[in-house]
Amino acid sequence: MTAPQLRPQNLLLMLLGDFVLDREVCVFSGSVIEALDRLGVSEHAARSTLTRMAARDLLRRRRHGRRMYFGLTARSTAVLRDGRTRIWRTGAVDEDWDGTWTLLCFSLPEAWQRQRHDLRSRLAWAGFGPLQGGLWIAPGPAATADIVAGLGLTAHVRVFRARADELTDLPAMIGDAWDLPGLAARYESFLARWETARPDDAFAARLRLVAEWHDTIRYDPRLPVEHLPQDWPGVRAQKVFRELAPALEAPARAVAAGLLDLRPDPGA
Template sequence: MPLTEARPQTLLLMLFGDFVLDRDVRVFSGSVIDVCARLGISSHAARSTLARMVGRDLLRRQRDGRRMYFGLTERSTALLRDGRTRIWGTGAVNDHWDGTWTLLSFSLPESWQRQRHDLRSQLAWSGFGPIQGGLWIAPGQVGAEQIVSDLGLEAHARVFHARAGALTDIGAMVSDAYDLAGLAARYDDFLARWDGPPPLADPLAARLALMAEWLHAIRRDPRLPVEHLPPDWPAVRAQKVFRELEAACAEPARRVAGEILETG
């Protein structure tokens, strides 16, 4: 099994999110490569990943004498803050649902294949699932208006907030609208690697891999109300394992990072 299942780019984003975000500092490239070595990433792969991230506007590169430093861009800052909210703000377990749903109904011309694809992708990312035709739902109050507005589809969509009536089988509706097996598999995979002795002994490498793999598990989770999910929903156990491991490795990882990372 590889040291981590996360991609080098994701691991580097976790590194910058932990130790650069909101600090207005840059990190010396050599120290980033040292961290990558702890994750089993070669120096060549690390340099290639840094270059690709600059090309994708995820990192900004700045030379200081003979040294090269990397810092965050506006784009990566926004992505990392969103990830931080998903991890620590909303979490993976929706056990305080207020019973409300956001409904979005849309009707697009048949020829608008790209617009339809973009809208469905944005809705899925934001926690919506289709229940029939052009009607999608998401638990709670979701900013569907912003999604529609950003895509320029205001004239073709309607947004409602409502509660299900007594005749609605919410559990069946959730099962129809969402790929529950696929969602559960992400948490099962996480537990298979992390519910037990950490797969990495190095505290910094373990923390970065833990954060990256947890974000992968939760990033497309619509946070469905747990009372309408199958018994023993694996997100409950997975979140508990994540938080316990994160608390255990946080301080040791910071000490190691403090010794390795050179900032400017």
Template sequence: MTEDLFVVEPGEVDGTADIPRPQTLLLTFFGGYVLRRGVQVATASVLDVLRRLGVSEHATRSTLSRMARRGLLYRTRRGRNVYLGLTPRLREILHDGEYRIWHMGAVNTQWDGTWTLLGFSLPESWQRQRHVLRSRLLWAGFGSLQGGLWIAPSPVDTDAVLNGLEAAEHVKVFQARALPPTDVSELVRNTWDLAAVAAHYRRFLHRWSGPTLPAAQTDSLGRQLLLETEWLQTIRQDPRLPKEHLPHDWPAVRAQQLFHLLHAELDPAARATAAEVLDTIPDEVGASDPDT
């Protein structure tokens, strides 16, 4: 799961930092240019790509080493070159991000009134387990209703959310519908900070539709990676609440349209650049993976 891989750091989407942290950029890169392609990519190529965005060689190498230690990447040496491959765990994470970007709309327009309710009570000493569980719940679109009761505005694959968590045995899950006297619009306003979610979309619109675009000094490949990274960081703040319970001026759809427009404009040149600069070899380890 993605409990701490897509966590937004201060400044990543609030306009106080121009470049997201190296790990988020690397996840975007591997998702766009390695996943499903049946290849491993040279470390030198990865360093070159992130250098275009102002990330130092030291920062990139440190992040790659940390990802390898966590079981996300594996290495193959060919002569003097080292190539990086995706582990099954990283493939799962990247597929999740890919689905969020390309297959889920920014607004939930098909809600049938079903809520997923999840309750838990963990020992006070389980601080780390509580943090990981909450991170996964936020990523899955849950909001804290009260105490240890969390809700999401649609059916959720909670098996995937809880997979591998020690805290799973302390969790109870239900599906339900709101009944009078519950005011669903008020419930939504009280459970989620709608102003904060909308602000993320408006910052994205401001940064990418203004006269000076982010990373204007780099090429199309760098701009595309930054665009996609910032979009994923923006939508991961959004629980995709039902359209009928959102403000009339909700900016998510406009932001999504801008993202798709800019991505389509950048993609041909970005792909051409990637074909020139990326040194790859066949991924024999993952060659039988259906994703490739």
């Protein structure tokens, strides 16, 4: 199956997360270009990505002699740590659900289209699904304070924690709030590419694998596995990822040691 088109920025973030994050180093731009070339990203696209990320406060420029290096900012560090948690710790399925739901309801002025869009986007990323109107729901004790406060919407949002009554058809409710066929299709697509993969280039394969996994689970709310369809493909896909990614790590780092020009970053 044809691999999905991944944005150069996503691939670069995976590179930074693997080899720069929490190491207090910066990376030579030429190294980035060479690394992304192994993933099919052109030099022009790589340079443009570096420029855009610097303009968006995701990278800091550090000059050493005639060479330009790039280090992480507080913003990109937070993004990468959040992604690391989602990829390596949280997982794609919830096998230890405590039976509770987080309910969030909001009412915004009609003219606040941008704020409404931003809130819905942040809620979807946090695992919420729309139940009806301005009522969104997420399994377990979902974090909402930073989302609401960060958007300046505290006065317009109410949050509750609850358990479903026995009259509630939970599988039907889940099917209404989340696109289960769409989620399942993403996992099946991931499995079609990676379940029997035997990559030659461990460095490129690991970056692409992690980027694709992050993209696959991006909007998965980690629903209780007991209320998902039998043989949910997310369970198998997570097993494939957690076996293949560590197997590629050592050979990928061996390549990176000779490929990436890293220097101490005193401003990290």
